[in-house]
Amino acid sequence: MTHRIAVIPGDGIGNEVMPEGLRVLEAVAKRFDIDLAFEHFDFACCDYYAKHGKMMPDDWFEQLKDFDAIFYGAVGWPDTVPDHISLWGSLLQFRRQFDQYINLRPCKLLPGIKSPLADRKPGDIDFYVVRENTEGEYSSVGGKMFEGTEREVVIQETVMTRHGTDRVLKFAFELAQSRPRKKLTSATKSNGIAITMPWWDERVVAMSGNYPEVSVDKFHIDILTANFVMHPDWFDVVVASNLFGDILSDLGPACTGTIGVAPSANINPEGTFPSLFEPVHGSAPDIAGKGIANPIGQIWSGAMMLEHLGHKEAADAIVTAFEAVLAEADPAVLTPDVRGQGSTETLGRAIAERV
Amino acid sequence: MTHRIAVIPGDGIGNEVMPEGLRVLEAVAKRFDIDLAFEHFDFACCDYYAKHGKMMPDDWFEQLKDFDAIFYGAVGWPDTVPDHISLWGSLLQFRRQFDQYINLRPCKLLPGIKSPLADRKPGDIDFYVVRENTEGEYSSVGGKMFEGTEREVVIQETVMTRHGTDRVLKFAFELAQSRPRKKLTSATKSNGIAITMPWWDERVVAMSGNYPEVSVDKFHIDILTANFVMHPDWFDVVVASNLFGDILSDLGPACTGTIGVAPSANINPEGTFPSLFEPVHGSAPDIAGKGIANPIGQIWSGAMMLEHLGHKEAADAIVTAFEAVLAEADPAVLTPDVRGQGSTETLGRAIAERV
Ligand SMILES: CC(C)[C@H](C(=O)O)[C@@H](O)C(=O)O
Ligand SMILES: CC(C)[C@H](C(=O)O)[C@@H](O)C(=O)O
Numbered sequence: 001m002t003h004r005i006a007v008i009p010g011d012g013i014g015n016e017v018m019p020e021g022l023r024v025l026e027a028v029a030k031r032f033d034i035d036l037a038f039e040h041f042d043f044a045c046c047d048y049y050a051k052h053g054k055m056m057p058d059d060w061f062e063q064l065k066d067f068d069a070i071f072y073g074a075v076g077w078p079d080t081v082p083d084h085i086s087l088w089g090s091l092l093q094f095r096r097q098f099d100q101y102i103n104l105r106p107c108k109l110l111p112g113i114k115s116p117l118a119d120r121k122p123g124d125i126d127f128y129v130v131r132e133n134t135e136g137e138y139s140s141v142g143g144k145m146f147e148g149t150e151r152e153v154v155i156q157e158t159v160m161t162r163h164g165t166d167r168v169l170k171f172a173f174e175l176a177q178s179r180p181r182k183k184l185t186s187a188t189k190s191n192g193i194a195i196t197m198p199w200w201d202e203r204v205v206a207m208s209g210n211y212p213e214v215s216v217d218k219f220h221i222d223i224l225t226a227n228f229v230m231h232p233d234w235f236d237v238v239v240a241s242n243l244f245g246d247i248l249s250d251l252g253p254a255c256t257g258t259i260g261v262a263p264s265a266n267i268n269p270e271g272t273f274p275s276l277f278e279p280v281h282g283s284a285p286d287i288a289g290k291g292i293a294n295p296i297g298q299i300w301s302g303a304m305m306l307e308h309l310g311h312k313e314a315a316d317a318i319v320t321a322f323e324a325v326l327a328e329a330d331p332a333v334l335t336p337d338v339r340g341q342g343s344t345e346t347l348g349r350a351i352a353e354r355v
Numbered sequence: 356m357t358h359r360i361a362v363i364p365g366d367g368i369g370n371e372v373m374p375e376g377l378r379v380l381e382a383v384a385k386r387f388d389i390d391l392a393f394e395h396f397d398f399a400c401c402d403y404y405a406k407h408g409k410m411m412p413d414d415w416f417e418q419l420k421d422f423d424a425i426f427y428g429a430v431g432w433p434d435t436v437p438d439h440i441s442l443w444g445s446l447l448q449f450r451r452q453f454d455q456y457i458n459l460r461p462c463k464l465l466p467g468i469k470s471p472l473a474d475r476k477p478g479d480i481d482f483y484v485v486r487e488n489t490e491g492e493y494s495s496v497g498g499k500m501f502e503g504t505e506r507e508v509v510i511q512e513t514v515m516t517r518h519g520t521d522r523v524l525k526f527a528f529e530l531a532q533s534r535p536r537k538k539l540t541s542a543t544k545s546n547g548i549a550i551t552m553p554w555w556d557e558r559v560v561a562m563s564g565n566y567p568e569v570s571v572d573k574f575h576i577d578i579l580t581a582n583f584v585m586h587p588d589w590f591d592v593v594v595a596s597n598l599f600g601d602i603l604s605d606l607g608p609a610c611t612g613t614i615g616v617a618p619s620a621n622i623n624p625e626g627t628f629p630s631l632f633e634p635v636h637g638s639a640p641d642i643a644g645k646g647i648a649n650p651i652g653q654i655w656s657g658a659m660m661l662e663h664l665g666h667k668e669a670a671d672a673i674v675t676a677f678e679a680v681l682a683e684a685d686p687a688v689l690t691p692d693v694r695g696q697g698s699t700e701t702l703g704r705a706i707a708e709r710v
Binding site for chain 1: 431437438439442443447470471472473474492493495497498499504505506507508509510511512513514515516517518544545546547548549550551552553554576577578580581582584585597598601602604605606608609610614
């Protein structure tokens with residue numbers, strides 16, 4: 001059985017890390033005898049938008065919908081296309097139109113990567129953020145009144161549905177149930193955001209009835225971000241709305257020092273549409289073109305993709321490989337962000353060989 | 356000239372730290388010959404709400420509006436009153452009805468307080484978060500449809516006005532201008548929250564025209580929280596919407612290890628109504644009644660209140676006093692959270708004596 005993968009490198013360092021992501025996937029596919037067929041798409045700010053005045057062709061949905069997965073680099077080039085246009089014209093469209101309603105990101109201390117937190121070592125921090133990925137605070141509902149005057153009022157609506165909320169809670173409870181600690185933390189702000197968030201809390205309580213083995217707690221988002229820094233060891237699975245999950249899934253990897261290498265899975269659990277796998281980092285215009293971007297985010301995303309496609313063993317082999325290369329800490333191999341003098345390619349090759 | 360101060364200890368440890376806050380204010384008032392007149396109010400969950408079924412009497416506005424400031428402890432007792440009821444029935448009413456549109460919180464490494472970040476020492480981190488405090492994401496506009504059914508939809512509106520946004524930006528630019536580094540960072544999320552936040556960015560650009568000496572940058576809230584952990588030394592003044600400011604002003608003190616002792620000023624800069632000064636910490640039901648809460652948050656809030664009332668020297672004397680007591684690190688004096696065996700009272704007395 002062939003897995004058909006749509007490959008979209010995007011902008012900036014997306015184009016540099018993608019070849020390494022593919023290199024490692026090809027290596028592991030060979031070893032585990034997995035049949036991957038890649039097809040490339042140039043949807044991006046540079047140069048697609050420049051040529052066509054839009055991020056993707058009108059029939060993008062048709063073109064992509066039958067793939068088994070989308071392997072995505074990073075999109076965005078604010079110098080020429082404002083972020084809200086590039087993102088709402090690509091990534092956020094995929095998440096919504098392909099109903100990738102789960103965003104899943106691991107927060108894990110890795111060997112050889114320095115955490116900004118004092119006195120933490122690999123094993124101390126190891127949790128997942130499960131983020132609602134299609135609705136909530138990221139709405140396009142709202143507008144302006146008295147525009148351009150002193151009386152200007154700007155309104156944007158947060159829209160949560162029971163359908164959309166319960167399915168992400170279900171996914172998070174299942175994930176917590178499958179892990180040894182069986183612990184779920186809900187991100188709320190019911191003391192300040194007094195309509196949607198108290199309701200979110202109620203849905204958590206309702207869902208928890210189905211998972212008696214899972215212990216549940218909740219924190220308001222302000223103190224929760226504080227606890228990520230002060231007590232990252234408290235967490236096992238954290239579930240959050242779209243915006244809160246966005247914040248927590250950057251902050252979590254920041255606490256482990258892995259923000260430059262963390263992966264992100266945008267999942268449609270039913271498999272009705274392709275799921276999308278991407279590094280957490282963006283297109284990084286400041287270092288683009290230098291060949292020094294760390295490719296582990298892309299490579300780790302590839303591992304999450306393989307796991308999603310049913311190849312858990314192959315996925316684990318990738319993670320083991322990059323952990324080993326990081327632990328070895330050969331400066332000629334590693335990229336500058338992890339105290340090496342190597343390049344995107346030397347690090348990608350080393351991981352592919354290790355696989 | 357007498358400054359009339361309304362004192363509202365509130366719930367839980369609010370009642371324990373308030374006497375120490377007052378003790379220190381009385382000491383400094385004596386030394387600097389400042390005339391403070393305190394009047395006490397029992398508005399709280401325990402026991403006011405229990406007796407009257409509401410957080411405050413109906414004429415609270417009349418009762419409080421002519422005070423020069425409100426000195427506030429902490430309110431909330433979720434076992435008997437849900438947080439969104441206690442907060443919207445008190446603190447959030449004050450902020451709104453008294454138009455305390457600035458929330459100002461210092462993030463500062465202190466001597467003798469351990470930061471959870473590696474390799475940081477006093478002097479390395481010293482910035483302010485300026486938060487919009489009356490509108491934005493904290494609205495009471497919205498509602499539910501198909502309530503209680505599978506089709507349930509819950510909507511809450513974020514409402515930003517030019518009036519409300521420009522005045523907080525102005526305050527933040529002025530503050531940045533008055534500081535040596537003259538640097539302002541704006542918290543945004545214009546790539547995802549695509550109506551209100553791009554507009555927020557435009558207002559920042561417009562306002563920056565009036566402050567050519569202030570250098571301005573912006574970060575999306577997700578990576579901004581990450582940068583608080585990775586690069587807290589980058590920041591001087593950070594300006595943010597109500598929700599983003601709420602998050603950042605907990606996360607900032609968490610990074611400096613001072614979340615238990617940070618102060619919060621809710622300011623009506625025009626002085627039309629009283630401003631309110633409170634510790635960042637809450638009523639802490641888990642340690643309430645034990646006499647071990649750290650009173651520095653309340654005491655530092657008192658210093659911010661004195662500064663607001665025009666007594667900068669007296670305010671500085673309080674900060675110098677608690678910094679000295681912390682640096683001395685006498686375990687018999689300090690509370691358990693800062694590795695002492697003392698009590699709320701021993702620490703409060705030591706600071707009052709030092710003043
Ligand atoms: C208690 C809560 C409503 C409040 C807020 O979110 O504003 C608190 O977190 C704060 O920051 O003062
Ligand atoms: C680029 C941006 C729109 C996006 C988001 O906020 O979802 C990103 O931060 C992410 O987390 O994938």
